[in-house]
Amino acid sequence: MSLTTLVKSIQDIMRKDVGVDGDAQRISQMVWLIFLKIFDDKEQEWQLTVPNYTSPLPSRFRWTNWAKNPEGMTGEELVDFVNNDLFPALKNLATKAGVTDRGKVVGSVFEDAYNYMKSGTLLRQVINTIEENLDLNRSGDRHLFNDIYEKILADLQSAGNAGEYYTPRAVTQFMVDILDPQLGQTILDPACGTGGFLTCAIKHLDRQVKTADDHNLLQGSIRGVEKKPLPYMLAMTNMILHGIDVPTSIRHDNTLARQLQSYTPKDRVDMVITNPPFGGVEEDGIESNFLKKYQTRETADLFMALIMHLLKYDTGRAAVVLPDGFLFGEGVKTTLKRELLEQFNLHTIVRLPKGVFSPYTSIATNILFFEKGGPTKAVWFFEHPYPKGYKSYSRSKPLTIAEFDLEKxxxxxxxxxxxxxxxxxxxxxxxxxxxxxYNLDCKNPYQEEVNHRDPQELMVEYQEIVERLNAAQAALKTELMTCLKGKA
Structure with missing residues (x-):
């Protein structure tokens, strides 16, 4: 069964269930089921590769024992088991004493998960479809799992609620390529969404892995935080798919909810790579976790204050996506930009054209590259051009990684x-x-500025041109009639 057919068939079954309302719930339902299937497949691998491996899940709650058999539980029995036995047991793993790190990972994923399906018969059909078509240990299926992740992400965007945690793959790849993380360096995304930046960094680091010690080093170098349940669940699934077997360093939390001054040198990282939510406002009281000079309810500004605080002294580096509003904004933004220039080396700002995040937002964005240790002597600006023949990007004509060869x-x-x-x-x-x-909204001095005229002025000009054309047409008609009369 093809990827598109598989996902569609699962969603079509869910559409028949009265308990599942809308795309977001269908996706959430599909993700927790696929997570358990992936975890079960990984357990089969760990039993062969991890000495004395013991599952953190009680036997009856392992996918193999309740879901794998196509003739197994169904109807009311299945729904009752999932709602009253399985979910409480999995949620309890997050806080239960003596649970292994793998168990805590499962517990954190199910902390805010929910079974929306009310028909046990339809739920059994979904489970059987997943079981029949996906096996992480089967040749070729690991790639299919990655494709399904991408398909789910695309469906989330279509549902209209994923823009805040989606960054185009080309932008993600470019930022990681430029930062060029090395084994042993700690990498943080404090607003990691579905884990796009972190998985890209893992792939980059994986090419440097030569030994078991290297692999262990990679396992411990990836850190992320995400506060929303669905993207967090996707991020954890993504980590396991990309070889981070015990992703305990990916936390389900609000990074901004911790006192800034409580971070110790142990919390500092070599590298931050992120696209923090912008345009959002934090809940009351969050700003009190920050020094008075940083206090604001604007999410992106608080993240910038945190990022600057968490970089290691003299060696910390960052790549951060921010909107134009940060470049020209005042107040707390001015404070942050002054410190960027005085205490960091803000060496490069890549100005992305409008439409890079289309169709989810038309806001113009920038990538700020900076290092701990300053002051900044000068800032290089690079204006990314549209490809020849393009006036904007779209879903059918997205930004591609090859376009960044110009910057590289x-x-x-x-x-x-x-x-x-x-x-x-x-x-x-x-x-x-x-x-x-500290206004960093600097225009390209080598490009002609497009003069966007006032629409009312243009309308007046248009009317004048139309009137002149009408007058010329009338005069021509009169002359033509005169000529015709003369010939008659």
Missing amino acids: GWWGSAARRGRKTTEHAWKIPAKALTARN
């Missing part, structure tokens, strides 16, 4: 040596930015 060719290796001013790149001294009151 200009970047100048890790030391950023040999950079040159081009039609897309220009440099501004930090003193000039300070004189602008």
